[in-house]
Amino acid sequence: MILAFDTYYYDNNAKTIALQFAGWQDTEPLSTYSEIIQGVADYEPRAFYKRELPCILSLLKQIDLSQITVIVVDGFVYLDDKGTFGLGGYLYSALKEQIPVIGVAKTNFATIEKCKEPVYRGDSKNPLYITAIGTDLNSAAQNIRQMHGSFRMPALLQKLDGLTKAV
Structure with a gap:
């Protein structure tokens, strides 16, 4: 089973959604989990994970x-090629390195070159940036590449994004 997470911030609240699905090519989630937390931390540059x-x-x-x-997260596993953790790395550590984490980012992060793989999907000229921990980066990128949907963002991740923003 695969879990994909996204969080949307509004009015000092955070709405987090997780979709659970069985395979990379699934078209619909098996389960959806949701939670709203009030009083979330402010955004801190290079420390997004704290939020x-x-x-x-x-x-x-x-x-x-x-x-x-x-687990798939919206963001980076690493922030640079030295292995400085981003959100995905901290999540992997918090889970006692028991569940691999794949980061899927829509925008490039300039300080990371070798520890990410661009994935082009559909007709988009803009890649998704894939990072991974606990699993092979090439395999992680291939898994995201083969997800259902004909657009840049896989269909389930688009659905996840839409659910977080529906407040």
């Missing part, structure tokens, strides 16, 4: 992780 990680960890308390084989 989003508590939201993900709180929602994970609702989910049986025994069948989860990988």
